[in-house]
Amino acid sequence: MKHPFPFTAIVGQDEMKQAMVLTAIDPGIGGVLVFGDRGTGKSTIVRALAALLPEITAVEGCPVNSARPEDCPAWAAVHSKALVQRPTPVIDLPLGVTEDRVVGALDIERALTRGEKAFEPGLLARANRGYLYIDEVNLLEDHIVDLLLDVAQSGENVVEREGLSIRHPARFVLVGSGNPEEGELRPQLLDRFGLSVEVTSPRDIETRVEVIGRRDAYENDRANFLAEWLPKDDVLREKILAARDLLPKLKTPNTVLHDCAALCIALGSDGLRGELTLLRAARALAAFEGADTVTRDHLKRVAPSALRHRLRRDPLDEAGSTIRVERTITEVLP
Incomplete structure (x- = not known):
């Protein structure tokens, strides 16, 4: 698996980079809403920051990335108590996604015939303790928006079908991007984002040349490019960790x-x-x-x-x- 583009190597888009760093220091700030053109590095910044952040400690085999064995939901039937290191999750929520794909699917037939709570976790489970990224968030269907509002408010995903109830923690930084010209965001969801930023394509030749040059070096001379920039990512990671300690x-x-x-x-x-x-x-x-x-x-x-x-x-x-x-x-x- 190739290493994502280094965060510190990204040219420009300083406001978005600052917003992402602030949510890494204090996830309680809420999500980040990004308005702007396509192809301006929005998803690159999200994935670069997640790769820069320290790995999370999670219970081996836990589908919701629980930090302690006692936090694993009963329905997951996790028997291991071993702790493993995982990259900070970054989960994409695609347009047209179904409700079951987002919240998880409950097998009613199996539950009724065998008396088992058969649950297939969804994207919200995978995003717990990480980032949920929604491109073109302003084009999401209303019922999916309502689901996200409920989970963002409570920090918990609850799936109820035919009298059966499944729940699990779902705390994540919501990052949404979109072009305002393609549709407005519902006020209820707009208010749930802690920060919003505007990104634009660079207008001067020098900046655009720098963007192209760095991306070309990443694609064609990756080893040397990463050798130059990953140490700078390490410095930024230490600053973020120090800031977390200083915050209280x-x-x-x-x-x-x-x-x-x-x-x-x-x-x-x-x-x-x-x-x-x-x-x-x-x-x-x-x-x-x-x-x-x-x-x-x-x-x-x-x-x-x-x-x-x-x-x-x-x-x-x-x-x-x-x-x-x-x-x-x-x-x-x-």
């Missing part, structure tokens, strides 16, 4: 909480999820940079990602959501 020790002044509230009120974002996500993202950024205190600067740098998809439409303001957020930051947090 960070100080958060009341002035930062005030700034979060003031910014969200000025932008007219609904509910309090905007403030909470903004704060968590700012804390993750502060930890990543080795700071001991969250500052207004950290807030300002993550605010566009945390808030641009939470704005109400203003028919009198033709500015894009990113411009509106940046303008409000300048007014409220000078």
Whole structure:
């Protein structure tokens, strides 16, 4: 199996790379929604980050990647207590996928005739403790969106058929990508993404040449290319691990909480999820940079990602959501 393209070798798309790193430090931030053109490296970034992250420790043979034998669901009938190392899962959820493929299939006939809970785990089981990636998320069927909303809220997948019930943990970072011109995202799902970013094709020749050159080197001289970039991935991995350790020790002044509230009120974002996500993202950024205190600067740098998809439409303001957020930051947090 070939090694994915190194994360640190990806040219540009700094906002998406930052968002992915922040969710690696604190998965509680929520998912990442990526708007942009095809062929701009969205899936490459997701897989590169997952390959960069440390392997997870899981029970051998457990279909939901449980960290401890006692956490394995009873229906899985896992008898091994051995722990193994697995890569951080990255599971693709394709368009047109069936409900049984997502949540898992329960064999009713076997359950009724033999009295056994015969369950075939779905994509949500495989994605537990990793990433669930949905390309063209805005084209997903409504009933699949509803399923994802329920699981994202509870962190648990529940399958009920004919009076039988199967459940298992399903905690993952949801990453969705799409082109806004091909259809809008339902507000309920839009709000579930912690961060949103915009990716575009590079407009200058030098950057495009650099992208092409690195990809060509990866395809045709992989050994040397990986020898150059994987050590840089190792450095980034250590920074992420250090940030995870630092996160609980960070100080958060009341002035930062005030700034979060003031910014969200000025932008007219609904509910309090905007403030909470903004704060968590700012804390993750502060930890990543080795700071001991969250500052207004950290807030300002993550605010566009945390808030641009939470704005109400203003028919009198033709500015894009990113411009509106940046303008409000300048007014409220000078």
